[in-house]
Amino acid sequence: MIKENAKISMAVxxxxxxxxxxxxxxxxxxxxxxxxxxxxxxxxxxxxxxxxDLNNFGGFGQQGYGYKVEELYKAIGKILGLxxxxxxxxxxxxxxxxxxxxxxxxDKAGFxxxxxxxINPKLIGLKIRDIEIMDADLMGDFIKQNKVDIGIICxxxxxxxxxxxxxxxxxIKGIWNFAPTDIQAPSDVVVxxxxxxxxxxxxxxxxKHHE
Amino acid sequence: MIKENAKISMAVxxxxxxxxxxxxxxxxxxxxxxxxxxxxxxxxxxxxxxxxDLNNFGGFGQQGYGYKVEELYKAIGKILGLxxxxxxxxxxxxxxxxxxxxxxxxDKAGFxxxxxxxINPKLIGLKIRDIEIMDADLMGDFIKQNKVDIGIICxxxxxxxxxxxxxxxxxIKGIWNFAPTDIQAPSDVVVxxxxxxxxxxxxxxxxKHHE
DNA sequence: TAGATTGTTAATCGATTAACAATC
DNA sequence: TAGATTGTTAATCGATTAACAATC
Numbered sequence: 001m002i003k004e005n006a007k008i009s010m011a012v013x014x015x016x017x018x019x020x021x022x023x024x025x026x027x028x029x030x031x032x033x034x035x036x037x038x039x040x041x042x043x044x045x046x047x048x049x050x051x052x053d054l055n056n057f058g059g060f061g062q063q064g065y066g067y068k069v070e071e072l073y074k075a076i077g078k079i080l081g082l083x084x085x086x087x088x089x090x091x092x093x094x095x096x097x098x099x100x101x102x103x104x105x106x107d108k109a110g111f112x113x114x115x116x117x118x119i120n121p122k123l124i125g126l127k128i129r130d131i132e133i134m135d136a137d138l139m140g141d142f143i144k145q146n147k148v149d150i151g152i153i154c155x156x157x158x159x160x161x162x163x164x165x166x167x168x169x170x171x172i173k174g175i176w177n178f179a180p181t182d183i184q185a186p187s188d189v190v191v192x193x194x195x196x197x198x199x200x201x202x203x204x205x206x207x208k209h210h211e
Numbered sequence: 212m213i214k215e216n217a218k219i220s221m222a223v224x225x226x227x228x229x230x231x232x233x234x235x236x237x238x239x240x241x242x243x244x245x246x247x248x249x250x251x252x253x254x255x256x257x258x259x260x261x262x263x264d265l266n267n268f269g270g271f272g273q274q275g276y277g278y279k280v281e282e283l284y285k286a287i288g289k290i291l292g293l294x295x296x297x298x299x300x301x302x303x304x305x306x307x308x309x310x311x312x313x314x315x316x317x318d319k320a321g322f323x324x325x326x327x328x329x330i331n332p333k334l335i336g337l338k339i340r341d342i343e344i345m346d347a348d349l350m351g352d353f354i355k356q357n358k359v360d361i362g363i364i365c366x367x368x369x370x371x372x373x374x375x376x377x378x379x380x381x382x383i384k385g386i387w388n389f390a391p392t393d394i395q396a397p398s399d400v401v402v403x404x405x406x407x408x409x410x411x412x413x414x415x416x417x418x419k420h421h422e
Numbered sequence: 423t424a425g426a427t428t429g430t431t432a433a434t435c436g437a438t439t440a441a442c443a444a445t446c
Numbered sequence: 447t448a449g450a451t452t453g454t455t456a457a458t459c460g461a462t463t464a465a466c467a468a469t470c
Contacts, residue, residue: 011461013416017409021391035427047427048463055429063428064470080412081419095310102306105391105408111415150414174414180232180316190417192410197316198228199405201291203361203385205224206401208292222437246451258451259439266453274452275446 012053016076018043019050023073035066085110086174087147091163092154093118093126093133096178100152101128111150115142139163143170150174157181164191223264227287229254230261234284246277296321297385298358302374303365304329304337304344307389311363312339322361326353350374354381361385368392375402 022043026034040047054060054072057079061067077083088106090097093116100106101113117136118124126133134142142148143166151167153160153175160179167175168189177183177193185191233254237245251258265271265283268290272278288294299317301308304327311317312324328347329335337344345353353359354377362378364371364386371390378386379400388394388404396402 008420009461013413014409016416017406017412020412021409037427046463048465049461051428052430052462059429061428062470063468064426066427079416079419081415082412086415086418095306095313099306099310103407106411109408109412111411149418150411174418176411176414190414192414192417194405194407194410195228196314196405197320198225198232199403200317200322200361200387201228201231201293201320202224203387203401203403204292204297205227205290206403207297207360207385208290209219220437248451257439259441260437262452263438263454270453272452273446274444275450277451 008056012056015045015053016080019053020073020076020080020082023069023076026069027073031069033066034069036061039067082109085112086149087112087114088150088152088176089113089115089117089139089142089148090131090152090154091117091136091139091167092156092159092179093120093123093128094154097152097154098128100154100178101131113152114146114148117142136163140166140170143167143172148172150176153177153179153183155179219267223267226256226264227291230264231284231287231291231293234280234287237280238284242280244277245280247272250278293320296323297360298323298325299361299363299387300324300326300328300350300353300359301342301363301365302328302347302350302378303367303370303390304331304334304339305365308363308365309339311365311389312342324363325357325359328353347374351377351381354378354383359383361387364388364390364394366390 022039036047036050039050043050051061057075060072060075088111090101090113097116097118101116113131116128116131116133117139118133119136123133124135149172151164151172151174153163155163157179160177160181161183164175164177164183164185168185173189175183175185175189175191177191178196180195180197182193183191233250247258247261250261254261262272268286271283271286299322301312301324308327308329312327324342327339327342327344328350329344330347334344335346360383362375362383362385364374366374368390371388371392372394375386375388375394375396379396384400386394386396386400386402388402389407391406391408393404394402
């Protein structure tokens with residue numbers, strides 16, 4: 001899929017979902033083809049950048065014609081690994097953990113929560129949708145016995161690192177971290193941290209410094 | 212605060228909260244001073260970058276000595292606009308909206324939710340902590356009658372744009388958007404969108420393309 | 423074929439890193 | 447003072463944009 005020995009920059013990777021999202025909207029509207037120029041006007045990237053980005057993964061377009069919306073949409077989905085599903089677990093079943101468990105958009109994209117964990121006895125045994133909240137002590141065994149692809153950390157910042165270690169030790173290769181701290185993990189484990197506070201502080205900065 | 216006519220890049224702005232977070236940890240540990248070199252080893256940015264970044268806002272350090280932890284922590288807080296508080300409203304009182312309303316870390320940083328809004332009659336009238344969920348139709352008036360600095364959008368993607376318009380029309384200057392769509396707003400309104408799905412898809416990509 | 427638009431190379435721009443004089 | 451470390455300029459690196467030949 002990726003051109004041989006090509007090194008894709010994170011900047012490109014993070015733009016791919018946006019392409020896919022706009023293509024999905026075009027698809028819903030019944031659009032069959034689109035040029036990089038028109039896509040550029042929709043998304044707000046330059047046409048040049050769009051062509052550069054896509055060409056990291058091969059020539060999806062046709063000269064003189066543009067891109068076929070459905071074909072490109074599917075291709076980007078495949079590049080992103082959205083052509084199959086992932087099992088996930090959510091650790092920390094507080095408000096945020098429950099919100100994520102209830103967010104069916106992730107299911108639709110193939111990210112299936114198969115278990116939740118917490119240390120709070122009041123939560124253990126409850127179900128969110130049909131996902132059982134289990135004792136956090138059982139997490140390691142659960143991961144071993146089930147194919148868990150992605151671990152989602154919704155704990156306090158104090159617990160996040162040790163949770164990540166249990167995940168990595170038991171073979172999870174992807175960690176999505178919502179705890180407001182940076183996490184250390186082996187180099188073969190992908191860690192993506194969503195720093196909600198940092199995003200909010202950016203607004204604060206921009207409000208303060210006019211504009 | 213910012214050096215005259217200096218243009219601060221978004222890359223720099225987005226690193227500031229991370230500096231602040233590490234300085235906060237150092238402060239808790241009782242550290243009084245730190246050099247850019249040691250901070251570099253903690254955070255993982257180069258010492259050179261740290262000094263460059265900070266010097267966008269003035270000389271906080273002392274040659275031969277380094278930076279005073281507390282002083283720098285406070286200075287960055289002030290640069291980020293965290294030296295005063297903001298009133299916020301949360302629109303969409305579903306799981307995510309409630310999770311944000313319950314997330315007291317934002318309160319601690321000075322972001323105070325003073326109202327929530329939804330269209331669901333089952334939710335209207337309920338309180339999350341002490342924040343009342345009101346009818347979404349009342350949002351415009353509420354904004355006019357209260358000083359609302361930041362509007363937080365936790366609605367579906369279909370409703371997000373019209374909610375943003377009500378916010379902007381009534382004088383809100385900062386929008387934090389969690390709906391999975393891009394929002395148009397007047398140029399004097401800051402919009403920060405958190406694309407949770409896009410963050411998740413990045414993990415998927417990295418899992419697929421080895422490491 | 424002529425027109426349109428890609429794929430790709432070259433030019434530009436901006437961000438990061440290195441180096442070092444200034445100075446505490 | 448000598449040593450350490452900043453503030454800042456210069457060099458490098460990488461990402462974006464422009465240009466255009468290839469080609470549908």
